Amino acid sequence: MHIGIIGGGPAGYVAAIRAAQMGAKVSVVEKEFLGGECTNHGCIPTKALYLTAHKIADFQWGNAMSLWDGEIFPDWRKILDFKNRVVQRLVKGIEFLFKKRGIELISGRAVFLSPTEILIEGAKSERRKFDKIIIATGSTTSIPPVEGLSGISPWDNRRALSAEKLPQKLVILGGGVIGVEFAHIFRAFGCDVTIVELMPKILPFNDDDVSSAIHRALVKEGVKIIVSAKAVYAHRNTEGVIIELDDGNSISAEEIIVATGRTPVFPDKLDEIGIEIGENGIVVDDFLRTSVEDVYAAGDVIGPPFLAHLASHQGIFIVERILGESDRKFDGSGVPAAIFSALEAGSAGLTEAEARKKFGDNVKIGKFPYIASGRALCEDEKEGFLKVIAAPDGKIIGFHSAGKNSSELLGLGGFLVQSGLSIDDVEDKIFAHPTLSEMIGESVLAAEQRAIHIL
Numbered sequence: 001m002h003i004g005i006i007g008g009g010p011a012g013y014v015a016a017i018r019a020a021q022m023g024a025k026v027s028v029v030e031k032e033f034l035g036g037e038c039t040n041h042g043c044i045p046t047k048a049l050y051l052t053a054h055k056i057a058d059f060q061w062g063n064a065m066s067l068w069d070g071e072i073f074p075d076w077r078k079i080l081d082f083k084n085r086v087v088q089r090l091v092k093g094i095e096f097l098f099k100k101r102g103i104e105l106i107s108g109r110a111v112f113l114s115p116t117e118i119l120i121e122g123a124k125s126e127r128r129k130f131d132k133i134i135i136a137t138g139s140t141t142s143i144p145p146v147e148g149l150s151g152i153s154p155w156d157n158r159r160a161l162s163a164e165k166l167p168q169k170l171v172i173l174g175g176g177v178i179g180v181e182f183a184h185i186f187r188a189f190g191c192d193v194t195i196v197e198l199m200p201k202i203l204p205f206n207d208d209d210v211s212s213a214i215h216r217a218l219v220k221e222g223v224k225i226i227v228s229a230k231a232v233y234a235h236r237n238t239e240g241v242i243i244e245l246d247d248g249n250s251i252s253a254e255e256i257i258v259a260t261g262r263t264p265v266f267p268d269k270l271d272e273i274g275i276e277i278g279e280n281g282i283v284v285d286d287f288l289r290t291s292v293e294d295v296y297a298a299g300d301v302i303g304p305p306f307l308a309h310l311a312s313h314q315g316i317f318i319v320e321r322i323l324g325e326s327d328r329k330f331d332g333s334g335v336p337a338a339i340f341s342a343l344e345a346g347s348a349g350l351t352e353a354e355a356r357k358k359f360g361d362n363v364k365i366g367k368f369p370y371i372a373s374g375r376a377l378c379e380d381e382k383e384g385f386l387k388v389i390a391a392p393d394g395k396i397i398g399f400h401s402a403g404k405n406s407s408e409l410l411g412l413g414g415f416l417v418q419s420g421l422s423i424d425d426v427e428d429k430i431f432a433h434p435t436l437s438e439m440i441g442e443s444v445l446a447a448e449q450r451a452i453h454i455l
């Protein structure tokens with residue numbers, strides 16, 4: 001069995017490794033770099049900058065608390081170099097794994113000739129035939145239909161992450177996950193940042209408590225947030241950009257980042273081989289098969305949620321199905337998602353609003369604040385909470401948190417939701433002290449009004 005994979009991002013490269021582990025012959029066609037958008041221009045570079053900003057904030061915290069006294073002078077160019085080194089190391093790591101596992105990497109752009117044959121446009125053009133093909137071509141920034149916007153060459157994530165110079169004033173269009181992450185990063189490095197969000201709240205698809213905690217934390221660090229605002233016109237003058245809103249107000253800034261959503265990227269000639277494309281991307285069935293036999297699709301190209309770990313999981317699922325190891329349906333429910341902004345956040349499963357809609361007021365909610373945790377206080381992290389949502393029968397159906405290390409707490413929170421565990425399964429488990437994870441036990445107990453360290 002020879003599997004051809006188009007795209008070497010989290011969906012494609014992980015699928016390739018799994019297929020090679022299972023003994024298949026695998027070739028990956030990649031037009032840019034292994035690791036895809038996530039490793040090169042998304043998850044990893046943003047987190048390298050986010051975590052660097054944290055180290056600076058930790059140092060400043062010591063000054064503010066009079067625990068030490070000193071000055072630091074962050075150097076943006078050197079910080080970018082650090083970020084690039086992290087990316088390079090990971091890309092080289094994937095290349096190494098490919099070599100050791102005998103995975104063929106073909107540089108070039110794939111174009112479909114038939115369901116099992118592609119043309120690779122690269123240094124030398126070649127045609128290749130495969131038994132099965134997985135499309136894993138990802139997504140790119142979508143530019144909203146604001147008059148004048150595309151003409152002023154706004155920054156997307158790639159340009160924002162390689163900006164030679166920090167803008168003094170920045171406007172971010174879109175208060176979703178990518179928007180709030182960039183807002184925090186650029187604010188941490190001293191930019192004056194304004195977020196413009198169309199919906200009545202930032203992070204419109206998150207649990208209300210998470211959205212409002214991040215909103216408050218961003219405002220506290222000096223980010224301006226304008227919600228229920230529609231940008232209608234954009235233009236540039238000698239000083240920068242001007243964004244006009246539908247309420248008659250306008251915002252001027254040195255640069256603008258567009259973070260209003262992602263749109264799938266398709267290999268050319270998909271329509272000619274009959275692959276169905278829907279509103280969100282390539283249409284797949286419960287087994288991630290496209291409308292054409294022998295062609296599967298995974299990752300951002302099949303639509304939201306746009307998450308690297310979901311993309312990888314889909315890639316593994318397809319390969320295990322093709323190679324006969326599994327015949328179950330794909331289940332992406334309860335997939336965890338982290339946010340790295342003025343507060344870190346984690347979510348899995350239903351939001352409180354969704355749970356109340358489904359189960360009414362019999363839903364069980366357990367909430368525990370960081371301020372009641374000994375470990376959080378040792379770290380002087382008083383902002384934040386954990387929230388566990390359980391169905392009336394006690395099954396844990398949602399987990400949400402905001403605060404220090406929430407993305408790590410999500411490891412267990414997401415596991416509870418995805419495993420379909422119940423309050424009974426967790427209530428007698430012992431968590432190490434003093435850790436933030438103790439708050440998971442406490443929030444589960446809080447769903448039955450039994451938390452120890454809060455009333």
Ligand SMILES: Cc1cc2nc3c(=O)[nH]c(=O)nc-3n(C[C@H](O)[C@H](O)[C@H](O)COP(=O)(O)OP(=O)(O)OC[C@H]3O[C@@H](n4cnc5c(N)ncnc54)[C@H](O)[C@@H]3O)c2cc1C
Pocket residue numbers: 006007008009010011012029030031032033034035036037038039041042043044046108109110111136137138139157178265266267268298299300301306307308309310311
């Ligand atoms: C700023 C930002 C931050 C993010 N942060 C996170 C995060 O913290 N956590 C998280 O889970 N997700 C995050 N994401 C989302 C994550 O990056 C994507 O969900 C993930 O990259 C999707 O993986 P993929 O393999 O489907 O596609 P991609 O990573 O987009 O990879 C697709 C690959 O296909 C290649 N390709 C495309 N067309 C062709 C062709 N015709 N021929 C050959 N090759 C082709 C591309 O060059 C690319 O390398 C972030 C995204 C952005 C933009």
